[in-house]
Amino acid sequence: MSAQKPGSGRLLAEGQRYETGARILDDFFTPAWRNIPPGFASAAGKDFAQLCVEHCYADAWARDTIDRKTRSIITLSALAAMGCTEELKMHVRVALSIGHTPDDIVEFLIQLIPYVGVPRMVQAMRCAGEVLAQAAQTELNK
Secondary structure (H helix, E strand, O other), X not given: OOOEOOOOOOOEOHHHHHXXXXXXXXXXXXXXXXXXXXXXXXXXXXXXXXXXXXXHHHHHHOOOOOOHHHHHHHHHHHHHHXXXXXXXXXXXXXXXXXXXXXXXXXXXXXXXXHHHOHHHHHHHHHHHHHHHHHHHHHHHXX
């Protein structure tokens, strides 16, 4: 397979993957995400982090075939359905940062109720509510 430009809807060349994924994470979380937590300091931990950056952000998020707001909805839906609470909180922050409103996020969760179930969506709403409350407080403090 020939190397394609980042975001062309094709897989990236091996040497482009980490930096492409890292730039997307910088957009979402600022470069602060690059501070490696102690659990990732080992060689295996660094490999784990690299795999996550490349697989999630370079291989999926960098593709330009679907816009970031749509990818965000898909990601929120998957994380909510799986009950991945910490990752859901993180991606609620991403959704807000790329232009979704708090009401958009609540509507996404409402849409999932009949497909995923009330208990799982109540859990997701609690997570989203925590992040939305923090975001509202941050806005008040500006």
